Amino acid sequence: MRVLVIEDSARLRQAISAWLKKNGFAVDNAGDGGEGLFLAQTNNYDVIVLDLMLPGIDGLTILRRLREEKNPASVLILTAKDSVNDRVRGLESGADDYLVKPFALEELLARVRALCRRVYKSKETQIVVGDLVIDTVARKVTRAGKEIILQPREYALLEYLARRKGHIVTRGEIEEHIYNGDVDVMSNTVDSAICALRKKLSEANPEPIIHTHRGMGYELSAK
Amino acid sequence: MITLRKKLTLIILATLGLLIGSSGVAIYYSAYNSLLRQFDNALLAKAEAIMSVTEQSGSRIELEFSDEIMQNYGKDGTDYFELFSSDGRSIERSQSLGKYHFPLRYGTYNKPELWDISLPKGRPGRAIGLMFSPQGNPDKKAKQEKVILIVASDRIALDKTLATLRFLLVGFGSGLLALTAVIVPAILRSGLKPLNKLAEYAANLDAANLSMRFPTEKLPGELAPIVARLNESLARLEESFERERRFSSYVAHELRTPVAELRSLAELAIKAPEECPKDFNNQVLEIALQLESIITQLLMLARIERKDYKPMPEKIELRVMVNDILERFAQKIESKRLVFIQDIKEGTEILTDRTAIKSILTNLIENSIEYAPDGDRIEVRAITSDSGFKIEVINTAPELEKSDIPRLFDLFWRKDKARSASGHIGLGLSLARGFAHSVGCELSATLSDDSRLTIALWKN
Numbered sequence A: 001m002r003v004l005v006i007e008d009s010a011r012l013r014q015a016i017s018a019w020l021k022k023n024g025f026a027v028d029n030a031g032d033g034g035e036g037l038f039l040a041q042t043n044n045y046d047v048i049v050l051d052l053m054l055p056g057i058d059g060l061t062i063l064r065r066l067r068e069e070k071n072p073a074s075v076l077i078l079t080a081k082d083s084v085n086d087r088v089r090g091l092e093s094g095a096d097d098y099l100v101k102p103f104a105l106e107e108l109l110a111r112v113r114a115l116c117r118r119v120y121k122s123k124e125t126q127i128v129v130g131d132l133v134i135d136t137v138a139r140k141v142t143r144a145g146k147e148i149i150l151q152p153r154e155y156a157l158l159e160y161l162a163r164r165k166g167h168i169v170t171r172g173e174i175e176e177h178i179y180n181g182d183v184d185v186m187s188n189t190v191d192s193a194i195c196a197l198r199k200k201l202s203e204a205n206p207e208p209i210i211h212t213h214r215g216m217g218y219e220l221s222a223k
Numbered sequence B: 001m002i003t004l005r006k007k008l009t010l011i012i013l014a015t016l017g018l019l020i021g022s023s024g025v026a027i028y029y030s031a032y033n034s035l036l037r038q039f040d041n042a043l044l045a046k047a048e049a050i051m052s053v054t055e056q057s058g059s060r061i062e063l064e065f066s067d068e069i070m071q072n073y074g075k076d077g078t079d080y081f082e083l084f085s086s087d088g089r090s091i092e093r094s095q096s097l098g099k100y101h102f103p104l105r106y107g108t109y110n111k112p113e114l115w116d117i118s119l120p121k122g123r124p125g126r127a128i129g130l131m132f133s134p135q136g137n138p139d140k141k142a143k144q145e146k147v148i149l150i151v152a153s154d155r156i157a158l159d160k161t162l163a164t165l166r167f168l169l170v171g172f173g174s175g176l177l178a179l180t181a182v183i184v185p186a187i188l189r190s191g192l193k194p195l196n197k198l199a200e201y202a203a204n205l206d207a208a209n210l211s212m213r214f215p216t217e218k219l220p221g222e223l224a225p226i227v228a229r230l231n232e233s234l235a236r237l238e239e240s241f242e243r244e245r246r247f248s249s250y251v252a253h254e255l256r257t258p259v260a261e262l263r264s265l266a267e268l269a270i271k272a273p274e275e276c277p278k279d280f281n282n283q284v285l286e287i288a289l290q291l292e293s294i295i296t297q298l299l300m301l302a303r304i305e306r307k308d309y310k311p312m313p314e315k316i317e318l319r320v321m322v323n324d325i326l327e328r329f330a331q332k333i334e335s336k337r338l339v340f341i342q343d344i345k346e347g348t349e350i351l352t353d354r355t356a357i358k359s360i361l362t363n364l365i366e367n368s369i370e371y372a373p374d375g376d377r378i379e380v381r382a383i384t385s386d387s388g389f390k391i392e393v394i395n396t397a398p399e400l401e402k403s404d405i406p407r408l409f410d411l412f413w414r415k416d417k418a419r420s421a422s423g424h425i426g427l428g429l430s431l432a433r434g435f436a437h438s439v440g441c442e443l444s445a446t447l448s449d450d451s452r453l454t455i456a457l458w459k460n
Helices: A010-022 A033-042 A059-068 A084-092 A105-119 A152-163 A171-179 A189-204 B004-052 B067-073 B156-191 B193-203 B223-271 B280-305 B318-328 B330-335 B354-371 B402-407 B427-438
Strands: A002-006 A026-030 A047-051 A074-079 A097-100 A126-129 A132-135 A140-143 A146-148 A168-170 A210-213 A217-220 B054-057 B060-063 B079-085 B090-093 B113-118 B124-132 B147-154 B313-317 B339-343 B349-353 B377-384 B389-396 B442-447 B452-459
Touching (some): A026 A171, A084 A097, B313 B318, B349 B354, B354 B377
Antiparallel strands (some): A140 A146, B079 B147, B124 B147, B313 B349
């Protein structure tokens, strides 16, 4: 999942980014409204964490612009203003969620994940593909009843494929959503990651569940 | 509760009542007197008629009756007379008198006696009595006799007229009063309507809708100035609430952001120590110092607004103080290649509160360093006199416009609304000004045409 953090406090920006990255997200940063808007318009993000009090273009204006441009990203507003009026205004301007500073990093993480679930239109906390069960709340993966331990990025990749189960996910999409686009075109980072994932999954059940579509991408399905 | 309307109604009705009443009484009595005078004149005329037919013949008094004159003096007549000799003997009397005798009351012809009398058969009447000398007396030998004539008339008709008049006056008066009792309150109610409307409008006022204003069209002259003042007060109140709200909202932001930073840093250190920045400890310290600075400033501002600050004047060496301040910002000055020009005479001393001046000057200098473009020339000037001093800090402020100047001292006003990276909050100038006032100084700003901003601190 790919997240954009627009926050003018450098410390906070860095802390949030580090935390989200640690939890398997691909994170981009912006320190002011203009830069943030540019990034949001240029890339596809699943969630945008947006501070309302920004220098340059203010947060609410950015939010409204994103909505006008029908940007599909979910937006979580961060702000120090906690009055009911401010919250209502934020939500009515198009925000999907609202978090008041100071906040717990855990809560930020949970809310961002909840928004991601929404992006893929699945409100279920469990994704089942054949004998593969992914509990998105507990971040646990089991196949044929056996638990599979995954690294955060591996989990992120598996969840991403699972949320788009039955669909072909291109390498490019994986690069964007899991690797932040930070991948050298000539490298085979994605392929290796898929390989490693397949290996772990086959330990529980040798039946392939991630299928390669030559020239197109990968698909997770219990064919 | 006593209302204007009730009071006015009562007073007007009472006054009108009094007026109507007293007019009625006046009319009545004037009519009464007039009628009575008429009656008395008629009586006199009747007496004169009888006087004209009274003759003295020798020593005898004779009446030459004529039918005309005696018309009303008959048995059932309404007029009565009796003629007495000067010693009280009844000489002649009208038939109408019957057995009745008049009391002997009389005056002169010029000033006759008139009185109300009870006539035979109990009828109310009025009598005139006078003494006169009858005409005639051809026999000059006899003594001129004097006689007393008393004439009376039935006054029932007069009384009836008076009664009718009384009745009419009372009836009319009451009717008028009743009408006024209906009309006056109605007029008052309609006339005082603007007051009621105002009261109604005022009842709807509350803290939630301070943006409403009282309507000013078609206001009566008495209410117009009141409403104007009310609207002014509402505007000031709204402004003040707005400022409060802005203050609270900015304070919330300015205090919460460093705390949020601290919290996130700490949580990261606990949950993902490998992701922590290398200078974690320094960052924590910086945040703590920032918070300290904000809180100190806010508390100071609160004290100043509560007029709690007691200035302690002392002699301050200005150059030393300015140098101290510049020393503190030395690094920043160097990194921005700023040039500071001190136009302060050696040994210049000012007499004022040290903390206040230090805080204000620090603020002014810090501002100038922060907002001046790189390589700018910043001047610090001071002039002293016997009564006071003036200190100016001048730098170039390319982003400011003349219209920004009055707002420079607004709480939390910044040219760019959000917090800048240096953690600068907009308290500075408003705090500085508050501080200045609390020690008897004034702080002001001017922008020259070539974007040179001068902030002046002075005491007369």
